[in-house]
Amino acid sequence: MSPAMNVVGRSVPRSDGIGHVTGRTQFTTDRSFPGLLHLKIVRSPLHHARILGVDLSEAERVPGFVRALTHADVPHNVYTILGLIGVEPEEEFVLAEDRVRYKGEPIVAIVAESEDAALEAVARVKLDLEELPAVFEVEEALRPGAPIVTHWGNNTFMYEGHPCRRVRFGDVEAAFARADHIVEGVYNTKPIEQAPTETTACIAVPEANGRYTVYTNTQAVYFSLDNTAIILQVPGNKLHFVGGTVGGGFGGKVDVIVEPLATLAAMKTSRPVRYAFSRSEEMQVSSTRSAWRIYMKDGVMADGRIIARKVTSYADSGAYSRQTPYALTKHAANAAGPYAIPNVSIDAYCVYTNRQPSSAMRGFGITMASFAIEVQMDKIAEVVGLDPWSIHFINAYRDGDMKPHRKLVEDATLIETMQAAAGLVGHELPARFRAMTSARRPEGGV
Amino acid sequence: MGSKIVTFVLGGREVEVMVKPMTTLQAVLRYQLGYTAVKEGCRQGGCGSCTVLVEGEPVLACLLPAEDVAGQQVTTLESITPVDGLDPLQQAFLDASGFQCGYCTPGMIMVSKALLEHNPRPTREEILDALAGNICRCTGYEPIVAAVEGAAQAGAAPGAQRR
Known part of the structure; x- marks a missing residue:
């Protein structure tokens, strides 16, 4: 090891x-801060409803009640987290206006001298709601006549004018026609809550210099800062976000949920305001991993080569898209897997339903693709009568191969990884797989 | 019902707090006394992150009314941290990287502290049993178990040193 290497190859104590x-x-x-106020949320008890009235009169009489915030108090109430990178349209309501689209959607924020007082006031807010039909299932949401969740369109996120993220590579139908076998599968996954041990929280503190310091456990401090600036219509330099210490995130803390309202409350009261999720809010209201349905159809030759793959995927985004449009894009780029498949067609839909919004969680979009792809690989092995190792080696991509979304494969290690894995489990590979490498195929080779 | 004064011994020092009925020990320690090593993961007895020792026994501070510890000894992670350096159990967690985000760590250490005080040479099963009420979402538990095993081997508990 070179003497300059004082970190690589060594165990370095963690700074924290x-x-x-x-x-x-x-x-x-x-x-803790002197004069700290507590913010709690009045949430929709229904999955989908029109808001006919909100009566705060009893809540206002609770001892310790300081003030309520409604949508009318939020300068720019409709936002989209990924608007920062050009994702449109703005669609999520910081506080609901005339309609709630999921159970738990925020309607009113209550600020009080103590957490108990805030909870008491929340319990005394009277909501007049007219329940609307709700939809909880991706393919039902796409049927004609389904309740429409969005305020701006139908129940699909739009990708450059298309209702799905599309990948087209080669000619799938022609390849299916000449394939020896067609192997099909449907794969479903359920929502998963990231369940960090520390719940989502922030404290917004007014400073003497006119700025607001926001202590937050967000995983994405600039997403939070920039979106808060947009929602509150203040220049970014009015906000000082202090983050970095996160008691577990796993993707569950990349949305911008608590900071805008806590900061708004601090502005309206000139006092520090804490907005921390309870455990039940973390579990029932915060974004989960999406539920997915993936249809996969492969055309396979008798020698085990996959010559065509058609994928139609639906991710349940819940009532708002948050980071899910990005998940579908990643999914579409990876649904062929680390395999060299010459004909691929992918349609990946981000679907709105009346479930709590879903968002990031550990490899979102790709984890579910991998689940479907790898079960599919085993099915293919069964159909063609080869063992799964063979199917993987025969189809493994190599450096220089073109992936369906037009990225050249670089630094591929699938073959080497499988060779190492075989060694670890004591599986003896045939000589031709032992001799394989991920190196670029010879010119004209397949 | 009005507030009342509760006196107990915290880390060897007598403290007196004014508490409303049914205020939890967790709330008193965190928000009245500033002992924030007592964590707040669920406030419903589900995660173990608020574990403290009452008379040497691990207790979920989020479920215990503060008045119930009147006259008793309460020990938090702050109380077992030496002024200089670390308790051997803390050192073992550091050496084994028995944490990632760190949020469950105080509870894990307090449970382990009680275990080693009672049983300086626990088996792996006894360690797993002791940690069963504490949730960690990051590590997969193995480094935590390794930390407790390491502490036991190093004789972290006073009982072990006496042997």
């Missing part, structure tokens, strides 16, 4: 290790 084992690490709600 001492803080973690002594309990001195300051997580968001470990901070």
Whole structure:
């Protein structure tokens, strides 16, 4: 090892290790401030409803009640987290206006002197709601006559004018026609809550210099800062976000949920405001991993080569898209898997339903594709009568191969990884697979 | 019902707090006394992150009314941290990387502390049993179990040193 290598190849103590084992690490709600107020949310008890009225009169009489915030208090109430990177349209309501689209959607924010007072006031807000038909299932949401979830269109996110993210590569139908076998599968996954041990939280503090310091456990501090600036219509330099210490995230803390309202409440009261999810809010209201349905159809030759793959995927985004449009794009880029398939067609739909919004979680979009692809690989092995190892080696991509979304494969290691895995489990590979490498195929080779 | 004064011993020091009925020990420790190593993962007895020792026994501070500890000894992670350096159990968690995000760590250490005080040479099964009420979402638990095993081997508990 070169003497200059003082990190690579060594175990380096974590900079936050001492803080973690002594309990001195300051997580968001470990901070306290004089005059701290507590913000709690009045949430929709229904999956889909028209809001006919909100009566705050009894809530206002709760001792310790400070003020309520409604959509009328939010300067730019309709936003889209990924608007920062050009995703349109703005669609999510910071506080609901005339309609709620999922159970748990925020309608009113209550600010009070104590958490107990805030909860008491929340319980005393009277909602007049007219229940609307709701839809909870991706393919039902796409049927004619389904309740429409969005305020701007139908129940699909639009990709450059198309209702799905599309990949077209080669001629799938022609390849199916000459394939020896057709192998089909339908794969369903359920929503999963990231369930970080520390719940989503922030504390917004007015400073003497006119700025607001926001202590937050977001995983995406600039998403939060920039979206808060947009929602509150203040320049970014009015906001100082302090993050970095996150008690578990796993994708569950990349949305922008608590900071805009806590900061707005701090502006309206000139006092520090804490907005922390309860465990039940974390589990029932915060974004989950999406539920997915994936239809996969492969055309396979008798020697095990996959010559065509057609994929139609639906991700349940819930009531708002959050990060799910991006998940579908990643999904579409990866639904062929790490395999060299010459003819591929992918339609990947981001579907709105009346479930709680879904968003990021560990490889979202790709994890579910991998699940479907790998079960499909085993099915193919069964159909052509080869063992799964063979199907994987025969189809493994190599450096220089063109992927369906027109990216050249670089630094491929699938073959080497499988060779190492075979070694670890004591599986003896045939000589031709032992001799394979991920190196670029010879000119004209397949 | 009005508030009342509750006196207990926290980390060897007598403290006196004014509490409303049914205020939890967790709320008193975190928000009245500033002992924020007592974490707040669920406030419903589900995660173990608020574990403290009451008379040496691990207790979920989120479920215990503060008045119930009147006259008793309460120990938090702050209380077992030496002024200089670390308790051998803390060192073992550091050495084994028995944490990732760190949020469950105080509860894990307090449960392990009680275990090693009672049973300085626990088996792996006894360690798993002791940690069963504490949730960690990051590590997959193995590094935490390794930390407790390491601490036991290093004789982290006073009982072990006496042997």
